[in-house]
Amino acid sequence: MAEQIGFIGLGIMGKPMARNLVKAGYELTVYDIVGEAVEELAIAGAKAASSSQEVAAATGKVITMLPDSADSERAILGPGGVLEGARPGAIIIDMSSIAPSMSQKIAAECSKKSVEFLDAPVSGGEPGAINAALAIMVGGKQEVFDQCSDLLKIMGSNVVLTGDVGAGNITKLANQIIVAANIEALSEALVLAQKGGVDPERVINAIRGGLAGSAVMEAKGPMMLERNFRAGFRIRLHRKDLRNVLQTAEELNVPLPVTALVQQMLGSLVNDGDQDADHSAILHFLEKLAHVEVKKGGQ
Numbered sequence: 001m002a003e004q005i006g007f008i009g010l011g012i013m014g015k016p017m018a019r020n021l022v023k024a025g026y027e028l029t030v031y032d033i034v035g036e037a038v039e040e041l042a043i044a045g046a047k048a049a050s051s052s053q054e055v056a057a058a059t060g061k062v063i064t065m066l067p068d069s070a071d072s073e074r075a076i077l078g079p080g081g082v083l084e085g086a087r088p089g090a091i092i093i094d095m096s097s098i099a100p101s102m103s104q105k106i107a108a109e110c111s112k113k114s115v116e117f118l119d120a121p122v123s124g125g126e127p128g129a130i131n132a133a134l135a136i137m138v139g140g141k142q143e144v145f146d147q148c149s150d151l152l153k154i155m156g157s158n159v160v161l162t163g164d165v166g167a168g169n170i171t172k173l174a175n176q177i178i179v180a181a182n183i184e185a186l187s188e189a190l191v192l193a194q195k196g197g198v199d200p201e202r203v204i205n206a207i208r209g210g211l212a213g214s215a216v217m218e219a220k221g222p223m224m225l226e227r228n229f230r231a232g233f234r235i236r237l238h239r240k241d242l243r244n245v246l247q248t249a250e251e252l253n254v255p256l257p258v259t260a261l262v263q264q265m266l267g268s269l270v271n272d273g274d275q276d277a278d279h280s281a282i283l284h285f286l287e288k289l290a291h292v293e294v295k296k297g298g299q
Contacts, residue, residue, distance in 0.1 A: 007031075091118065170271055
């Protein structure tokens with residue numbers, strides 16, 4: 001008999017992650033506040049539930065994939081939430097990108113009911129979710145991780161236990177610093193090339209094999225050149241992540257000057273209406289300052 005798994009949160013990332021679990025043969029029970037997403041997964045072979053509590057009551061492991069700290073707290077600890085339906089010995093895997101302190105708070109409440117908890121945020125965007133190629137950063141007990149590693153490997157190509165509960169989200173925050181700074185630096189470079197009369201595509205081709213080459217350049221450079229800012233990871237969500245970075249940094253007394261600057265850029269883009277564009281649209285902020293538009297061919 002296939003293992004019964006719960007999945008809550010069927011957005012840009014959650015939906016393809018859940019699909020991959022169905023394809024792998026897991027018996028999936030799903031819930032989302034958007035009914036159409038639940039119906040879509042039901043057509044694909046999952047069982048539909050009407051609440052987070054119902055999902056937990058039907059399964060032994062529950063995955064949550066939600067936008068922010070408050071959403072995870074509500075879905076797991078709130079009325080009709082996962083913890084109200086979970087049996088002792090159940091495991092909750094929160095794959096949302098949230099504040100580490102919230103992961104620790106949720107874990108403490110789960111422990112009171114003999115429910116185990118892992119924080120396991122991901123990186124790789126929509127393409128990684130679709131292709132089951134996510135990087136998954138996990139915080140929690142080794143023995144609980146061992147019980148869940150095969151499940152996580154269905155959704156990700158790189159699954160690493162980074163420490164106790166909260167460590168997964170600390171790792172994700174570190175990841176988001178690097179990604180944001182890389183996108184911003186790539187945007188500056190392409191704006192400079194465009195303004196200087198050099199084809200930005202040729203610049204990328206010339207430098208991709210050197211030290212400046214990066215996964216960010218390979219993923220976001222073509223999007224910038226094609227003016228394709230369809231969201232794989234939204235500006236507003238990266239802004240949220242950097243907010244969590246800066247809040248955590250303040251708690252730890254860690255100055256992060258570049259992160260703070262990029263956070264302000266993201267805030268400006270939200271004000272300009274780019275909140276649902278892909279985070280490669282950081283380019284728009286630099287273009288506006290330089291009064292230039294980056295184009296393939298440099299024309």
